[in-house]
Structure formats: structure tokens, C-alpha cells
Amino acid sequence: MNCNNCSVSTLTFDIRLSGELNHSIIPIAIDHLERQGLDVSLKDSRLRMGEFGAREFLSFCEDLLETELAEFRINRESYQPITDMRQVFDMEWIDEVIQNERIVSHFQPIVDQDRNVFAYEMLARFHDADGQVIYPNTIFPAAKSRGRLYALDRVCRMTAVRAAGQLSGEKAFINFIPTSIYSPEFCLRSTIDLAHQTGVDPDQLVFEVVESEKVDDLEHLKHILGYYKSRGFQYALDDVGEGYSTAEVLDELKPHFMKLDMQYVDGVANDSAKQAVAQSFLEKAQAVGSTPLAEGIETEEDFLWLKAQGYELFQGYYFGKPAAAPLAANAAS
Helix, strand or coil: CCCHHHCCCCCEEEEEECCHHHHHHHHHHHHHHHHCCCCEEEECCEEEEEHHHHHHHHHHHCCCCCHHHEEEEECCCCCEEHHHHHHHHHCCHHHHHHHCCCEEEEEEEEECCCCCEEEEEEEEEEECCCCCEECHHHHHHHHHHCCCHHHHHHHHHHHHHHHHCCCCCCEEEEEECHHHCCCHHHHCHHHHHHHHHCCCCHHHEEEEECCCCCCCCHHHHHHHHHHHHHCCCEEEECCHHHHCCCHHHHHHHCCCEEEECHHHCCCHHHCHHHHHHHHHHHHHHHHCCCEEEEECCCCHHHHHHHHHHCCCEEECCCCCCCECCCCCCCCCC
């Protein structure tokens, strides 16, 4: 089984045209592309071509088209307005970042109630060819627009698993985007194999569902998490209060860890509304047998309040910022 999303392969564009004017342009566009030596096929008013062809098509036809009746998609994903196609071309730089794995993992400590380091969240950091930092809020939207989200997610996971080999028994929380995985048996196999090759104990790895990609297909998510669990790995849900709010859903997923989002943590010691959310969250975690983790702690006051309520794990700048190497044992105390 082969998947174009698994690597940075050549993009395939489908261009779907509607309306009398746009239909009249189709034979003209095909003739022009073929004269340029570019491959193009036609089926049901849908043109299929590679990226070079798509660039030439847009350059040649954009001013002729009724753009509101023209759409495109890449690698058979969802259709988008054709006016967004240039953005896909502009994001070509993401291919070089992924191909050359210009990614490193940084370690942010997660501590227990006694402030001992229990785990690290593995956070991806990206660089361009000149060594300049590319921030996550730039790189992930770029990858999504160019259809490279799975390829980026995969290389981030692989980098994190390798980095976990530096740890001395602490757990490693590794983010993943479930909507980029269509078959865990196929898509996650290389990640699982790498963990075994590097000698990382499966019990050491916690795969964390990223909050930015909401999951509509609960059965698919359960299938992914079940696959991880069957291999001896644990998993965590982030931003539970937003995306997985019902007790029924949480009971079905049965996460090993649940993270309370930082928006409810920062200032919680003096904010009754945040306290209500934090207490409700704690009750949900305890009800499904999940370990509650508060992230985004920046003050002693918030830490002590959450600890007093029964939170077991804590993460935030108060205990340590992401760093290129893990802390020495108990350095956060």
C-alpha cells in the first residue's frame, strides 16, 4: 500500500470547472498545456495534472475564468476555491524543510506534586536552510495548505521518538494529528518500528492528540488510540474541555492522561470561573481513571491551588521552558 501523503512526493492537482464559459476554456487549456509538453487528463469537466501543469494552467487561464465557478484540490483532498491555488505554490518551501528534516525536538518538563520530573513534552522546533527559526504557527498552516500535514506530522513524531532515547526513564509526550492518519496499522508502523529500533520502552511514550485538529470521527480516533494501546503505548488528550467535553466520549476514549488547557490554568488561584472549569475537569478525569495534568503554570500560587484540588501533574514555564536537552533529575524542584 502506498500513500502520497507519507512522503514529499509530487503533488497531483484536480481542477474542476463549472459554467458555460469555463467549459469553453477546457479544450484551449488542454491544447496549451500539451504544447508545453505537460501531461493533462480530462474527466467530467475535471482536469488532472502535476504541479508544473497547475502553475502553467493558472498563469494561462486565470484571467479568462469565472473564478467563482472554478475549484481545485491536491492529492484528492477537499476542493478549494481556485483563487487559493497560488498559496499552495507559495508554500513550496515546506517541502525542503520536511525532506531535509530541519526539525529538532526540545524538552519541556512535566512534574509531579513534589516537583520531580515525571515526563517531558517533546516540542518540535523548525529551521530553514540558513538556520533561521520557523515558528509552529507558520509551519503547520503552510503544511496544511500544501497537503503536507501528514508528512510533517510523521517527521515530527520520528524526531521525537529518537530524542526520547536521551531520557532516563521519564515519559515522553509526543504530539500527533489524528486527522492525518487514515490507517494506524500503515501510517504509524514506521513510528512503532523506530521506537523498537532505538530501544525506547513503549511504556515510556505517551502519544498526545493535538488540540488544533478537532476530531469529528470518534470511531477513527478510538481505532488509532486502540492501536497505540495494543503496542504498549499510552495516550493523552489535550484541551479536553473544548473538544471532548462529554463524560460519555471520555469514557469511550479512556485516555491515560488528560490535560487542562492553559487558558483555565493561568490565574486560576484567583479566578472563580477558571476554578469551576478546573474542578469540573478534575472530576471528569477521575471518573474515567485518567491522570489530570495542568499545563501553562507560571506562578507558585496557581501550582499550589491546583495541587490542593488533587491535580497530579503540572507543566509550564514555572517549572521550565522548552530546552534543547532534558533537565538533570529533579532540577525543577
